[in-house]
Structure formats: structure tokens, C-alpha cells
Amino acid sequence: MIRHVVLFTWSPEATEEQKAAVAAELRELPGQIPEIRSYLLGSDAGINPGNHDFAVVADFDSEDDYRAYRDHPRHQAVIAEHIKPILATRAAVQFGC
Amino acid sequence: MIRHVVLFTWSPEATEEQKAAVAAELRELPGQIPEIRSYLLGSDAGINPGNHDFAVVADFDSEDDYRAYRDHPRHQAVIAEHIKPILATRAAVQFGC
Numbered sequence: 001m002i003r004h005v006v007l008f009t010w011s012p013e014a015t016e017e018q019k020a021a022v023a024a025e026l027r028e029l030p031g032q033i034p035e036i037r038s039y040l041l042g043s044d045a046g047i048n049p050g051n052h053d054f055a056v057v058a059d060f061d062s063e064d065d066y067r068a069y070r071d072h073p074r075h076q077a078v079i080a081e082h083i084k085p086i087l088a089t090r091a092a093v094q095f096g097c
Numbered sequence: 098m099i100r101h102v103v104l105f106t107w108s109p110e111a112t113e114e115q116k117a118a119v120a121a122e123l124r125e126l127p128g129q130i131p132e133i134r135s136y137l138l139g140s141d142a143g144i145n146p147g148n149h150d151f152a153v154v155a156d157f158d159s160e161d162d163y164r165a166y167r168d169h170p171r172h173q174a175v176i177a178e179h180i181k182p183i184l185a186t187r188a189a190v191q192f193g194c
Contacts, residue, residue: 003137005102005152007188040100042192047160048167055102055190057154063144070145091104091188093152095139 001037002060004069006092007052014086019043019054022086025078026056032074035065052091066094098134099157101166103189104149111183116140116151119183122175123153129171132162149188163191 010019023041030039038059044051060066069075107116120138127136135156141148157163166172 002142003139003152003154005104005154007102007104007190040192040194042100042190042194045099045160045191045193047163047191048189050189052188052190055100055192057100057102063142066144091149092145092147093104093139093141093149094144095137095142095152097137097139 001097002063002066002094003097004056004058004060004066004092004094006056006090008054008083008090009088010053010086011088018082018086022054022078022082025082029069029072029075029078033069033072035060035068037061037065052089063094098194099160099163099191100194101153101155101157101163101189101191103153103187105151105180105187106185107150107183108185115179115183119151119175119179122179126166126169126172126175130166130169132157132165134158134162149186160191 026041030036036058041056043054058069060069123138127133133155138153140151155166157166
């Protein structure tokens with residue numbers, strides 16, 4: 001299995017509607033990209049200071065399946081239309097497990 | 098469920114032995130901290146440029162169980178003895194799912 005993890009911080013100007021749209025649009029992807037095996041996402045719970053704002057953890061059977069997700073037009077559309085307009089910083093890892 | 102995600106980058110001076118020790122020491126924690134429900138970790142697979150170096154994804158039944166892990170002496174010892182000496186940057190999120 002390959003696990004993809006990505007953490008975002010949002011720009012100070014990002015509205016609650018924009019942040020909610022990112023989550024709503026991403027939640028549609030498992031129904032549109034069959035390579036996704038597991039897909040969990042959410043906003044930071046506020047337990048610790050200094051955290052990033054939002055996380056996505058996605059599991060795939062193979063690196064090729066991850067690449068199919070990464071490059072899928074629906075995924076790329078969510079990135080371009082909803083994530084990039086409010087993105088401040090991004091941190092990611094893909095690891096085998 | 099609360100999912101804890103943390104990504105690290107290592108300092109340029111970090112040795113392969115030091116990086117391997119972080120993974121080996123962390124892998125002992127599920128046997129020592131009963132609140133951990135799931136614990137997956139690994140080094141970045143090298144698929145994408147600009148990624149962080151290492152990821153840990155840990156699941157807990159509750160925020161209190163996550164805090165028990167966060168503050169557990171064995172976990173804190175791994176952080177102090179193995180992670181902090183080679184740490185460059187850290188990004189984390191805890192989210193309910």
C-alpha cells in the first residue's frame with residue numbers, strides 16, 4: 001500500500017465558505033477516482049498550537065494508482081479552483097506501508 | 098476517531114543510521130502505549146519533488162487518547178533522543194474522522 005499525506009495552511013484571507021468548499025469537493029473524489037482505496041480528510045482540531053490547517057490522507061494499492069489520483073482531471077480541477085486560491089503552505093509525503 | 102498526522106524534514110547532517118533509528122524507535126510505541134489504535138509511518142517514497150522526508154499517521158478513539166500518546170514518557174523520549182537531534186521542520190494536523 002502507498003499512503004499519501006498532505007497538509008495545508010490557508011491564507012489569512014480564506015473564508016469559511018472557501019475552506020468548506022475544499023473539503024466538500026475533495027469528498028467527491030473517491031466516487032470519481034476508482035484507484036482511491038481510503039480517503040480521510042479534515043480540518044485541524046485545535047488541540048495543539050502551530051499546526052497546519054487541513055489534512056488529507058489517501059491510500060492506494062500502488063504508486064501507479066497514486067499517480068492516477070494525483071494527475072486525475074477532477075483532482076486537478078479541485079486543486080486549481082478551490083485549493084490554490086486559498087493556499088498558503090503545503091507539506092506532503094507518500095510512503096509505502 | 099481522531100487521526101494525528103505529522104511530517105518531518107531532516108537536517109542535511111542527519112545520517113541514515115539516525116533516520117533509521119527514528120523509525121525503529123517509533124515502531125516500538127504501539128506495544129508500549131495502549132491508546133494507539135493504528136500506527137503507520139515511513140520515509141518519503143521519492144515520487145514527487147519538494148516533499149517532506151518522513152510521515153507518521155496515528156489513530157485514536159478520542160482526543161484524550163491522542164493526548165495520552167502525545168505526552169507519554171516513551172514517546173517524549175523518542176522525540177528528545179532521536180527526532181529533535183536531526184529535525185529541520187515539522188508539520189502536523191489532528192483531525193476528527
